[in-house]
Amino acid sequence: MKEKKKYTKSDIVFNTVNYGIFAILTLICVYPFYYMIINTISNNNLSANGGINFLPKDMHLENYRQVLKLKGLSLAAGISAARTVIGTACTVFASAYLGFMFTQEKMWKRKLWYRFLVVTMYFNAGIIPVFLTMRALHLTNTFWVYVIPAIVQPFNIILVKTYVESIPKSLQEAAEIDGAGFFRIFYKIILPTCTPILATVAIFAAVAQWNSFQDTLLYITDQKLWSLQYLLYTYINQANSLATLVKNSTGTAMNMAALATTQTPTSIRMTVSVVVVLPILFIYPLFQRFFVKGIMIGSVKG
Template identity: 45%
Template sequence: MSIYGKKAVAKTGNKKPMSRSDKIFNVVAILVFLVLTFICVYPFYYLMICTISDQKMVDLNQIIMIPHGINFRNYVEILGVQNLANSALISVLRTVGTTALSMVCTSYMAYFFTKQNMWGRKFWYRFTIITMYFTAGLIPVYLNNQMLGLNNTFWIYIIPAAISVYNMVLVKTNIESMGPELEESAYLDGAGYMTCFFKIVLPLQTPILATVSLFTAVNQWNDFFTTKMYITNTKLYTLQFLLYELLNQVAAAAEQIDVSGPGAAITPTGIRLTLTAVVIIPILCVYPFVQRFYVKGLMVGAVKG
């Protein structure tokens, strides 16, 4: 390489120095995002430090940034609340089971709504969309579930949530943006609808499926109204409903907990904070694994060309 070539390479490798206005902008942007991050993170941080701090100081609002009198008695004693472990198991089984079934049913329904040769496609699609805006009402739905034998069974958590129309629309839009070429090639090789769906379409829907899975899992994990309406068997209570009951009867909950022995006293405020932490920690642990698909899944199919 000639000397001129080396100079050209060296010249292209040099970065343009930032102007003063660019530096100021970058500093301001970093500060703004740090403030926004602090605003988002601090409530969770405050919740956690309050659950492990001296409860008397928490009641007096003396805990702000640093925990004092660190102890884990709140968590140890909360685990002794009657039916807590079973309720946690029911919540996990409900969340995992409903999310898995909903992903299969919703995506399968969305796939067939993309087929132009589906009988009555426009009618059935519009009929399905209407259910997003109009429902039969609480009493007819309750009676319908009762006639189906779902009330006061574990299946009341699973079967009614098998289809989500909103999630179906998202998946349908994503499948339509993929184009028909791959499926047409598979049809020429003798593949049917089921083969195309499970071996071609579904593997390409990872971003949108991760997004709607997060929607479904969060909704199922946080829901307590289904238990309140349809369940009377205490063995089928979810963790969220148990939290709801304990928060409404916090005095009775405090009596269930053994407050004798060394360590900081257990207070009603400590019960509220610790139960809240126990409920939100699992779903917070799940979010980082699907976060990288979240924005991509929402944006897929948004641009039409």
């Protein structure tokens, strides 16, 4: 039988302090999300006055029913979901392909193009030249302005390149001897082998696409193309007027029970924030098992 490990007093003290510190850090990270959620399902008057801190009071779901009725929310959610799915897929494929290409010695001027790619991480033209470029390419007020500029991400390409360099070259050499071409090697060997780092890139790309609102602010004037994050931004800025509109739509005769569910600026901010944040929180755990492995292996070499 395997003997139980005996812990010394110093081991017990170390483990206790270690677990205690990580428990506090976990609480610090989790509490803001918990605070938002309990404020969205609690008495709105208490929430507006700062009376909800640890436990919900007078629970209800009216905030979610009202916020989900806000004009343009479903359309904006569809735009955000579409840009996240399409943009992430394009970014992952481009990162995988270019990362693989930069490891191939046969590539023409490989080092020159790689250095040129790295330089773009440190220098950019600025907002006005970029806007003029997007307008010249007829990308403003189109859905593709969300996708095309974000396809090539130097940091992600460097991660994939470093990961591919850790794969034994004998795999590619054996495939070449068997007659496999360049693209066959990429699809049959490199892509399946790079699953951890590609999952890591997918997390980075999905979070960036879902959370982005500045591109809508700069390039989009058509409300049908607004993203959910930009809609959140406008709703938060207009929280007082939105609360008044929702309050008026529920009628003028209010009793004490109805006052608890009457929309306030705080309830709108909290509820819309939860609606926007929850989807990405549910998606992240699906890729978590690949994330640590991918980011560690992808950062070993420079």
